[in-house]
Amino acid sequence: MSTETVPPSSAESLPGGAPPVPPGADADADVAQEAGEHGPRIDVAELTRFLDGRYAEVRNLVRVNLAEKAEILEQAETLSREEFRERVRDVVVEMAATGQTGMGFPEEYGGGGDIGASVAAFETLAYGDLSVLVKVGVQFGLFGGAILQLGTRRHHDAYLADLVTGRLMGCFAMTETGHGSNVQALGTVATYDVATQEFILTTHGRQARKDYIGNAARHAEVAVVFARLEVGGSDEGVHAFVVPIREQGTPLPGVGIEDDGAKMGLNGVDNGRLWFDGVRVPRTSLLNRFADVTPDGVYESAIENPNRRFFTMLGTLVQGRVCVGGAGINAAKVALAVAIRYAVRRRQFEATSDEQEELLLDYGLHQRRLFPLLAKTYALHFAQEVVAGQLHDVLSGIVDDEHARRELEARAAGTKALGTWHATATIQECREACGGAGYLAVNRFAALKADTDVFTTFEGDNHVLLQLVAKGLLTDYAGEFEELDQLGMVRFVAGMAVETVIERTNAHKLLERVKDLLPGGEEWDREAGLLDPDYQLAMLRFREEHMLAGVARRLKRAIDGGMNPGAVFSRVQDHVIAAARAHVERLVLEAFVEKVGTLPDGDLRTALQLLCSLHALGTIEADRAWFMEHGRLTVQRSKAISREVNGLCRKIRPLAVDLVDAFDVPVEMLRSPDLLGG
Numbered sequence: 001m002s003t004e005t006v007p008p009s010s011a012e013s014l015p016g017g018a019p020p021v022p023p024g025a026d027a028d029a030d031v032a033q034e035a036g037e038h039g040p041r042i043d044v045a046e047l048t049r050f051l052d053g054r055y056a057e058v059r060n061l062v063r064v065n066l067a068e069k070a071e072i073l074e075q076a077e078t079l080s081r082e083e084f085r086e087r088v089r090d091v092v093v094e095m096a097a098t099g100q101t102g103m104g105f106p107e108e109y110g111g112g113g114d115i116g117a118s119v120a121a122f123e124t125l126a127y128g129d130l131s132v133l134v135k136v137g138v139q140f141g142l143f144g145g146a147i148l149q150l151g152t153r154r155h156h157d158a159y160l161a162d163l164v165t166g167r168l169m170g171c172f173a174m175t176e177t178g179h180g181s182n183v184q185a186l187g188t189v190a191t192y193d194v195a196t197q198e199f200i201l202t203t204h205g206r207q208a209r210k211d212y213i214g215n216a217a218r219h220a221e222v223a224v225v226f227a228r229l230e231v232g233g234s235d236e237g238v239h240a241f242v243v244p245i246r247e248q249g250t251p252l253p254g255v256g257i258e259d260d261g262a263k264m265g266l267n268g269v270d271n272g273r274l275w276f277d278g279v280r281v282p283r284t285s286l287l288n289r290f291a292d293v294t295p296d297g298v299y300e301s302a303i304e305n306p307n308r309r310f311f312t313m314l315g316t317l318v319q320g321r322v323c324v325g326g327a328g329i330n331a332a333k334v335a336l337a338v339a340i341r342y343a344v345r346r347r348q349f350e351a352t353s354d355e356q357e358e359l360l361l362d363y364g365l366h367q368r369r370l371f372p373l374l375a376k377t378y379a380l381h382f383a384q385e386v387v388a389g390q391l392h393d394v395l396s397g398i399v400d401d402e403h404a405r406r407e408l409e410a411r412a413a414g415t416k417a418l419g420t421w422h423a424t425a426t427i428q429e430c431r432e433a434c435g436g437a438g439y440l441a442v443n444r445f446a447a448l449k450a451d452t453d454v455f456t457t458f459e460g461d462n463h464v465l466l467q468l469v470a471k472g473l474l475t476d477y478a479g480e481f482e483e484l485d486q487l488g489m490v491r492f493v494a495g496m497a498v499e500t501v502i503e504r505t506n507a508h509k510l511l512e513r514v515k516d517l518l519p520g521g522e523e524w525d526r527e528a529g530l531l532d533p534d535y536q537l538a539m540l541r542f543r544e545e546h547m548l549a550g551v552a553r554r555l556k557r558a559i560d561g562g563m564n565p566g567a568v569f570s571r572v573q574d575h576v577i578a579a580a581r582a583h584v585e586r587l588v589l590e591a592f593v594e595k596v597g598t599l600p601d602g603d604l605r606t607a608l609q610l611l612c613s614l615h616a617l618g619t620i621e622a623d624r625a626w627f628m629e630h631g632r633l634t635v636q637r638s639k640a641i642s643r644e645v646n647g648l649c650r651k652i653r654p655l656a657v658d659l660v661d662a663f664d665v666p667v668e669m670l671r672s673p674d675l676l677g678g
């Protein structure tokens with residue numbers, strides 16, 4: 001519980017409580033109303049338990065491990081790049097010994113047999129040094145995940161036990177200098193040689209060399225290499241192969257390795273380039289869960305359509321995306337914990353008293369800068385919990401249907417994009433909120449900024465991912481989904497009536513229901529209370545539905561008018577991205593509202609309702625121009641929303657420290673001794 005002395009605020013205008021502040025209400029009256037009334041109190045331990053959820057034990061194990069290895073945060077600044085890479089490798093292997101990094105692997109290979117636990121462990125690791133996090137992600141998530149998901153028993157038996165302990169280090173070599181996002185266009189070739197029953201891997205030119213590959217420059221002995229498979233002269237598309245690349249530190253014959261050198265951040269990870277000059281690997285090196293080549297050179301797959309096969313293969317690797325999204329959200333928590341706790345110690349200028357200067361956090365502007373980000377962090381936390389749960393269910397076989405898989409992929413893409421962009425924005429704002437002190441490395445922001453920056457790019461560039469989300473929405477994850485590339489999607493949508501696209505989306509059905517729930521019928525947006533979650537959700541559902549319909553209409557009109565599908569897609573791309581973002585923002589708010597709904601009446605529920613409303617109204621406010629353009633916000637109501645956001649910030653002020661303390665970032669991970677008074 002925080003101890004600073006700011007008048008507790010009122011929870012009066014909460015959903016289910018008294019009516020909301022009417023448009024045009026006087027802001028001063030609002031302040032007066034708050035003063036002297038008692039707002040909710042937060043039991044920090046209770047909130048931590050609520051946030052940690054079913055994997056509290058796993059998260060606590062990681063917290064303890066992080067605290068024990070806290071010196072690595074300083075070593076990131078003091079060791080040379082080479083020394084730091086070695087140190088990071090050692091820490092990763094030591095952490096593997098505690099079981100925290102292997103939780104997603106089958107128990108028979110020394111894993112924990114629980115996908116959800118492995119995501120929770122990874123997310124929590126993001127409180128600490130992010131080179132360690134990313135090296136763990138490369139070794140166990142990407143390399144290990146590819147062996148597990150794309151391989152079969154023989155690969156599991158050969159590699160899993162060793163990679164789970166870190167005895168065998170590996171890398172995941174998909175991206176090439178010439179192609180990152182467009183994986184289907186990779187240039188590395190694996191040709192089957194019937195005579196020797198081997199694949200021959202060849203890199204044709206600089207553009208086809210593997211690039212940015214984590215673990216490749218120093219530590220990996222084995223690579224999972226993505227290459228075009230050629231059998232009997234025909235190109236079967238991109239497949240994955242296990243390829244030994246070095247022994248005792250020395251590259252194997254035919255394997256070229258080059259260090260990517262210094263990076264903007266994550267310098268404890270040895271990213272590098274790989275190329276292959278006629279490297280031979282046995283036929284059994286093909287990770288053959290979805291396709292195989294017989295000894296006499298016949299290509300076989302249960303999935304006939306090559307596009308579908310490719311997307312099914314990539315779909316199994318979705319865990320990495322879920323993990324990076326969660327890591328971004330948790331890195332934002334570290335930044336907020338430092339900035340908010342500093343802001344209840346730091347004073348600047350006399351404002352409300354002649355005796356002493358004002359605490360930063362008592363300035364309305366400081367609250368406005370930090371609290372919507374705090375609210376969004378909570379919202380994303382709960383959205384992440386939903387997607388991690390879906391991942392667990394799908395990958396553990398608890399849920400086994402195609403539609404659920406496609407939905408998971410889209411949701412993972414969307415949450416990753418929003419979560420990592422949120423991290424970048426939040427860390428920057430928090431750095432500035434700490435003034436000059438925020439710039440000192442000891443206060444964490446230097447590493448947070450540098451190391452999380454690339455989260456928006458790896459595991460899928462965020463803009464490319466949002467296009468994937470839109471594709472799912474526009475086709476309603478149709479059976480044809482996997483077979484559709486972007487242009488196929490354009491044609492697919494153009495082939496339907498716009499109404500069909502809209503009818504297929506959930507947003508439409510949800511909005512219909514909400515109209516029934518809210519007062520005012522068609523005028524629901526004018527009559528409903530601003531703090532009513534049904535109103536807030538209806539606004540986001542309306543925006544999503546409207547944007548999606550707009551995209552469908554534009555695609556259809558242009559195709560009907562004879563335009564080239566590629567040109568059409570390019571022209572509406574901004575609209576596509578906006579629709580996808582609107583969709584994900586709706587999912588995020590829904591997750592928050594639903595989670596708060598699971599709490600019994602009491603202070604915690606009241607406090608999180610405040611935060612949830614702040615998130616919802618902040619989101620509407622951020623896009624108020626759109627809502628006004630589309631007749632869903634009057635000028636007066638738009639102003640009332642801004643006033644309400646300010647009011648909510650004031651109400652959250654006394655809760656803010658507890659809200660960040662509940663993240664339970666180990667104090668050793670915050671460092672910042674002068675900022676936090678440690």
Ligand SMILES: Cc1cc2nc3c(=O)[nH]c(=O)nc-3n(C[C@H](O)[C@H](O)[C@H](O)COP(=O)(O)OP(=O)(O)OC[C@H]3O[C@@H](n4cnc5c(N)ncnc54)[C@H](O)[C@@H]3O)c2cc1C
Nearest residue numbers: 172173174175179180181212213214457458459460461463
């Ligand atoms: C530190 C680091 C570690 C990495 N680790 C690994 C690893 O271990 N293994 C691995 O395989 N890869 C790894 N990568 C590669 C990473 O996954 C790719 O960089 C990423 O997928 C983006 O690909 P790209 O760099 O080719 O960017 P591009 O795809 O060229 O994208 C560049 C820009 O173009 C935009 N763009 C692309 N396509 C479109 C489109 N259709 N419409 C509109 N805009 C578009 C993107 O939004 C982006 O802004 C790593 C990268 C880094 C930096």
